[in-house]
Amino acid sequence: MKKEWMACVAASLLLPGVVQAGTAADxxxxxxxxxxxxxxxxxTKLVGPGFAEVAARYKGDSEAAERLGKKIREGGKGVWGPVPMPAHGNLGEADARKLAEWVLSVG
Ligand code: HEC
Structure with a gap:
């Protein structure tokens, strides 16, 4: 019983990201x-910051897309807390950059 309840909480925590992500269909x-x-x-924050929080933090920073694209590929920590983001080396540079630009456009 308790286990099912936990699963339900976990699912509802993940839901906002899934639903609202539809804004950038591609x-x-x-x-x-x-x-x-x-x-x-x-x-909202799950393990890492909510994408809207990231966008707000780097608003007006013209170099953010390049820096974040690199960080998405290589991983890193210390900006939002002690938990590191793992590297995503399988992502091409162009895709990582596109993802960074998209994250920065989330509002
Ligand atoms: C295992 C968990 C995990 C996964 C998977 C993950 N991230 Fe992260 N991400 C984090 C954490 C934790 C941070 C905060 C790192 C820090 O404090 O420097 C973060 C930070 C970020 C930041 C902000 C970086 C900064 O320096 O401000 C962006 C942008 C980002 N992630 C995008 C992505 C994208 C795009 C993906 C998918 C390709 C992704 N993340 C996958 C955990 C994750």
Missing amino acids: MQPLADKNGCFACHGMQ
């Missing part, structure tokens, strides 16, 4: 395929 499948939503909600 980017969501790429993010989904690469497991981004396991750790990021569109608005």
Whole structure:
């Protein structure tokens, strides 16, 4: 019983990311395929920051897309807390950059 309840809570925590990600129809499948939503909600923090929080933080930073694209590929920690983001070396540079630009456009 308790286990089912926990699963339900976990599912509802993940849901906002899944539902709202539909706004960028072409980017969501790429993010989904690469497991981004396991750790990021569109608005809210899961393991890593919500994508809207990331966009707000780097608003007006013209170099953010390049930096974040690199970080998505190589991983890193220390900006949002002690938990590291693992590297996504399987992503090509162009895809990582596209994902970074998309994250920065989330509001
Ligand atoms: C295993 C969990 C995990 C996965 C999977 C993951 N991330 Fe992260 N992500 C994190 C954590 C934790 C941080 C915060 C790192 C920090 O504090 O520097 C983060 C940070 C970020 C940031 C902000 C970086 C910064 O320096 O401000 C972006 C953008 C990002 N992730 C995008 C993505 C994308 C796109 C994907 C899918 C390709 C992805 N993440 C997959 C955990 C994850």
